[in-house]
Amino acid sequence: MITWVRVFVSRCVAFFRERKLDDDLNEELSAHIELAMEENLQRGMSREQARIAALRSFGGVAQIQERYRTLRGLPWIATTLQDIRFGARMLLKNPGFTAIAVLTLALGIGGNTAIFSIVNGVLLNPLPFPHAEQLVALHESKPNFPRGSISYPNFLDWQRENHSFSSIAIARGYVFSLTGRGDAEQVNSEYISADFFSVLGLHPLMWRRKFNGAPNVVGQPVTLDGHNYTIVGVIPASFHLRFSNFSDQDVYVPIRQWGVSVLMQRSAGLAIHGIARLKPGVTLQQAKADMDEVTRNLAVAYPDANRGAGASIVPLKEQMVGDVRPFLLVLLGAVGFVLLIACVNVASLLLARSTARGREFAVRTALGASRARVVRQLLTESLLLGVTAGAISLLPAVWGTHAALKLLPAALPRAEEISLDFRVLAFTMAVSLLTSTLFGLAPALRSSQANPQMALKEGGRGSSGTRHRTLGAFVVVEMAIALVLLTGAGLMIRSLVELWDVDPGFNPHNVLTFGMSFPSSMVDASSEEIRATYRAFDDRLASTPGVVAVSPVWGALPMGMDDERLFWLDGQPKPTSDHDMNWALDYIVEPDYLRVMQIPLKRGRFFTRQDDERAPLVAVVDDVFARKYFPGQDAIGKRIRMSDTGNAVEIVGLVPHVKQWGLDTDDTQALRAELYLPCMQMPENLLSAMRTGSGMVVRYDGSLAAVSDAIRRTSRQISAEQVIAGYQTMDSVISDSLASRRFAMILLGAFAAIALLLACIGIYGVMAYLVAQRIQEMGIRMALGAKRSDVLLLIFRYCGRLTLLGVAIGTASAIGLTRLMRDLLFNVKPRDPGILAVVAALLVLVAMAACLIPARRAASIEPMQALRTE
Amino acid sequence: MPESKSDVLQGTLDLMVLKTLESMGPLHGYGIARRIEQVSENTVSLNQGTIYPALLRLQQRGWVKPEWGTSETGRRAKFYSLTRSGRKQIEQETENWERIAATMARFLAPSN
Numbered sequence A: 001m002i003t004w005v006r007v008f009v010s011r012c013v014a015f016f017r018e019r020k021l022d023d024d025l026n027e028e029l030s031a032h033i034e035l036a037m038e039e040n041l042q043r044g045m046s047r048e049q050a051r052i053a054a055l056r057s058f059g060g061v062a063q064i065q066e067r068y069r070t071l072r073g074l075p076w077i078a079t080t081l082q083d084i085r086f087g088a089r090m091l092l093k094n095p096g097f098t099a100i101a102v103l104t105l106a107l108g109i110g111g112n113t114a115i116f117s118i119v120n121g122v123l124l125n126p127l128p129f130p131h132a133e134q135l136v137a138l139h140e141s142k143p144n145f146p147r148g149s150i151s152y153p154n155f156l157d158w159q160r161e162n163h164s165f166s167s168i169a170i171a172r173g174y175v176f177s178l179t180g181r182g183d184a185e186q187v188n189s190e191y192i193s194a195d196f197f198s199v200l201g202l203h204p205l206m207w208r209r210k211f212n213g214a215p216n217v218v219g220q221p222v223t224l225d226g227h228n229y230t231i232v233g234v235i236p237a238s239f240h241l242r243f244s245n246f247s248d249q250d251v252y253v254p255i256r257q258w259g260v261s262v263l264m265q266r267s268a269g270l271a272i273h274g275i276a277r278l279k280p281g282v283t284l285q286q287a288k289a290d291m292d293e294v295t296r297n298l299a300v301a302y303p304d305a306n307r308g309a310g311a312s313i314v315p316l317k318e319q320m321v322g323d324v325r326p327f328l329l330v331l332l333g334a335v336g337f338v339l340l341i342a343c344v345n346v347a348s349l350l351l352a353r354s355t356a357r358g359r360e361f362a363v364r365t366a367l368g369a370s371r372a373r374v375v376r377q378l379l380t381e382s383l384l385l386g387v388t389a390g391a392i393s394l395l396p397a398v399w400g401t402h403a404a405l406k407l408l409p410a411a412l413p414r415a416e417e418i419s420l421d422f423r424v425l426a427f428t429m430a431v432s433l434l435t436s437t438l439f440g441l442a443p444a445l446r447s448s449q450a451n452p453q454m455a456l457k458e459g460g461r462g463s464s465g466t467r468h469r470t471l472g473a474f475v476v477v478e479m480a481i482a483l484v485l486l487t488g489a490g491l492m493i494r495s496l497v498e499l500w501d502v503d504p505g506f507n508p509h510n511v512l513t514f515g516m517s518f519p520s521s522m523v524d525a526s527s528e529e530i531r532a533t534y535r536a537f538d539d540r541l542a543s544t545p546g547v548v549a550v551s552p553v554w555g556a557l558p559m560g561m562d563d564e565r566l567f568w569l570d571g572q573p574k575p576t577s578d579h580d581m582n583w584a585l586d587y588i589v590e591p592d593y594l595r596v597m598q599i600p601l602k603r604g605r606f607f608t609r610q611d612d613e614r615a616p617l618v619a620v621v622d623d624v625f626a627r628k629y630f631p632g633q634d635a636i637g638k639r640i641r642m643s644d645t646g647n648a649v650e651i652v653g654l655v656p657h658v659k660q661w662g663l664d665t666d667d668t669q670a671l672r673a674e675l676y677l678p679c680m681q682m683p684e685n686l687l688s689a690m691r692t693g694s695g696m697v698v699r700y701d702g703s704l705a706a707v708s709d710a711i712r713r714t715s716r717q718i719s720a721e722q723v724i725a726g727y728q729t730m731d732s733v734i735s736d737s738l739a740s741r742r743f744a745m746i747l748l749g750a751f752a753a754i755a756l757l758l759a760c761i762g763i764y765g766v767m768a769y770l771v772a773q774r775i776q777e778m779g780i781r782m783a784l785g786a787k788r789s790d791v792l793l794l795i796f797r798y799c800g801r802l803t804l805l806g807v808a809i810g811t812a813s814a815i816g817l818t819r820l821m822r823d824l825l826f827n828v829k830p831r832d833p834g835i836l837a838v839v840a841a842l843l844v845l846v847a848m849a850a851c852l853i854p855a856r857r858a859a860s861i862e863p864m865q866a867l868r869t870e
Numbered sequence B: 001m002p003e004s005k006s007d008v009l010q011g012t013l014d015l016m017v018l019k020t021l022e023s024m025g026p027l028h029g030y031g032i033a034r035r036i037e038q039v040s041e042n043t044v045s046l047n048q049g050t051i052y053p054a055l056l057r058l059q060q061r062g063w064v065k066p067e068w069g070t071s072e073t074g075r076r077a078k079f080y081s082l083t084r085s086g087r088k089q090i091e092q093e094t095e096n097w098e099r100i101a102a103t104m105a106r107f108l109a110p111s112n
Helices: A002-015 A018-042 A047-058 A061-072 A075-093 A095-124 A152-161 A196-200 A284-301 A316-321 A325-356 A358-366 A371-407 A422-449 A452-458 A465-501 A520-524 A527-542 A593-597 A623-629 A684-692 A704-718 A730-737 A739-773 A775-783 A788-824 A833-850 A852-859 A863-868 B010-024 B029-039 B048-060 B084-108
Strands: A135-141 A165-179 A185-192 A221-224 A227-230 A251-254 A273-278 A310-315 A511-517 A547-555 A564-569 A582-589 A618-622 A639-642 A648-655 A674-678 A693-700 A723-729 B064-070 B076-082
Touching (some): A002 A018, A018 A047, A018 A061, A018 B048, A018 B076, A047 A061, A075 A095, A095 A422, A095 A739, A135 A316, A152 A165, A152 A284, A165 A251, A165 A511, A185 A723, A325 A739, A465 A739, A520 A527, A520 A684, A527 A547, A527 A684, A527 A693, A527 A704, A547 A704, A593 A693, A618 A623, A623 A674, A693 A704, A704 A723, A723 A730, A730 A739, A739 A775, A739 A788, A739 A833, A775 A863, A788 A833, B010 B029, B029 B076, B048 B064
Parallel strands (some): A582 A674, A618 A648
Antiparallel strands (some): A135 A310, A165 A221, A165 A273, A221 A227, A511 A693, A547 A582, A618 A674, A639 A648, B064 B076
16 A cells, blocks of 8 residues: 555655656666677677678667656656647648537527526525425405415404415505605515514615614614504515515515404405415315315304305415516426527537548558547547637627626516526536447547558548438438427517517507605595595696506506406495406596596596596596496496495496406406596595595606606605605516516527528538548549539528428428427417518528538539649 | 466566576566577566566565666666565465475376
8 A cells, every 4th residue: 555655745746846857867768778789899790790780689768658657757748738739730720620629519508597597596496485385375266366365354364274384474555655764765575464574584684775774773663654663674685585575675564463454354455465374284175175164164154254265275486487488488398499509519510620631641550549548639629619618608608698697577586696607507518428429439539440451541522421411400400400499589588579569559659657655744634634635646747748648547457456346236235245247447647647548538528627525436447347247338428337335336437358367368367347437536544545546547748757756746746755665667578578578588589590591500510521521522523524504502491401301301290299389379379480481481591691601612613633632 | 489378377487587686687678578588498488578567566565665767888777676575575485385296296297
């Protein structure tokens, strides 16, 4: 053992003193020869005889030196370094080949890493909570809403009577205005039940922002909506969770302290959703069965409110990522294809090159290089290529991850936590190394097998046809994959274009929405005061420069918020339970709403200033409402009764349908009837809810920034405690609703572009190689009378054959594969012939362009020169 | 001249070199090679060059150490001498060889 260490150390020392030791050895050996010669001379030999005899008895000097050297240093490392040096030289000698191969691989590895990182972060691992697999989202399922709001009394009963959850909690968003600490500010908050954070397994900790990160904020008072609250805990800034309509906010307040009387109503729909943690070992099915029983009992006990109501339990992970999963899976497939193309590309490049290098290997073999040695040299070169590509791929990987995250819809879980995943990077690098090694090696094995004499005689001339066929197959595969990706991207683009063409039912351009909170002095305002405040505010806002029209929006806002109202048709008996009531989306607005949204009035009239608290109650409905509740009749003049007050309301106007649920999904929703009610005619309880503030919509002229500032100024002039927040244009609201789709389209488009580029490079590389291989053949053809155009045609015909085959296979695959993305498409069939035709034409064009340069090179061959060289 | 020469077994050459240095004192490569040829009476076919990898092996194990010196004819040459652990190694190797030789002898002795 000691001896072993000693040998190793002495080898290591020798490794660093090779030159000196080589000189030593040379001197020692020449001394040996000379000593032998001296002795031979003494024996009477001639000088020449003495020298030959000495050398003969010594044996092969070079062989001894080689044996000596392998014993002396670290030959393995030395040869590897030598191989690397030689490999690097070979790669640098062909900068074109090297650049293309390295960039191809780098793009493939980098892109794959970026997408895999995101998919891994979003799809596989979205919840950074202990035992996240036990977490579920809870909803109350109702006839119109499979995932509806849970009423507070029902929640209490669920909590008490279930046997499946270790804890359950509910939450509901709210906007407070925070006063008494500098400028008044709107703070987004969530009303939560006591267990909310313990369900997740979190413990309140630290607080930042308004308190400058002061650690002693616990116990300090804050004023929210004019009420005093005490800070009892701080949530870590890293807390991030979005599901249903919950999102992580600045302030969390106990839901019991929410001062609305409807909280305790069992039938109220207050946008409350829940989360729960399954007890260890309880399955989703068991929990569902358990909750079915609980809700059945509640329906029996409270038939008015709870008939037809159940509990919907969805794994939290699914709830969070359900919407984006199909997009990400399609992207995953796309990026896999890109990696495949990259690998095929590198493989064909290596294959082509190794054929060209056949002669070099033959020479080396003839000079005594063993097959293993040649293979090792090639392996080193391939690895060098792969490692360089891997290093460069960090760039597109990091950049791609960031860029993709920026495009990601905001609703995605943990978007800010996702970073480059190094396990993924390692995996994709391994794949690409494997590819480059495999294809770097396969030809080496074959060429080193070949009889070096044969190879040398052949002079790298007419190579085997199988290799050409392999290269051709590579081109076909690349074309096919590129076509599939292009088709996918084309379908996505077409869907988005179709969606943008969908009429939302209003004109979103130049419409601004924002939230407005009244000063806390409004808390005790009477209904008259509230109405007066709104009127005054509207007037002030309407006279603000740049503002064309203005209206408060309470209730629903197209593609923003939804809100429902229950009613029954006048003249029919009042239904005994909410379940049997009619439902409609309700927009509680002022007369200028139609001007703001530019919704055309179809018939009748919209509200006027005279439709106030003293005038008869009126409503305006949309087409869908009219068709659904008054089929075949004129809705105008009909009356409905509101479920909360029982008051009769007369329908005075008819407007077209607005796509409340978004451009893509509105048509498939169950609840689409729309009901407009004037703000000023709201009953007391609703009006008092509006005393803290409301959403507003404004149609503006000129610059958005100027109008925003002007509105803020106007608001401050009215009261310093009045807060304007959450500016958002309707254009951006619509565009947000298409965010996932646009995300998928941009990425898919990028991948398709990369695929096209890679395929183009691949075709060019292969054709250039084939032309180079056949220069002599071309020369002979031209010497025998072929015209340049014939040669050009020959190349184009070959290229065209490969392209058409690729297009055919690609089209068939595209028809099969794009079916998988049917859910992502809008108004376009997966096998849209137009898109397939355009994509195929594009591909043929690009392929022809790619083989233009090689073809022209072939046509410009000087026959005599081609025949003379080689 | 003997009719056949036998190849030198690997471990054998090492021991031959060590033994030569023990009996002759410090010696250069050529001297060692000549001495082995003489002692074996030319029964082993030795490419003299193979002595050098063997010397390197012994040197790496610390059994011999080299030193530049001058030959009897005034040439600069590398002289090798035994180290203490080299002497110990000879004892061990000798024991080894005797055991093997004895064993082989028993096998090769005519049975009766």
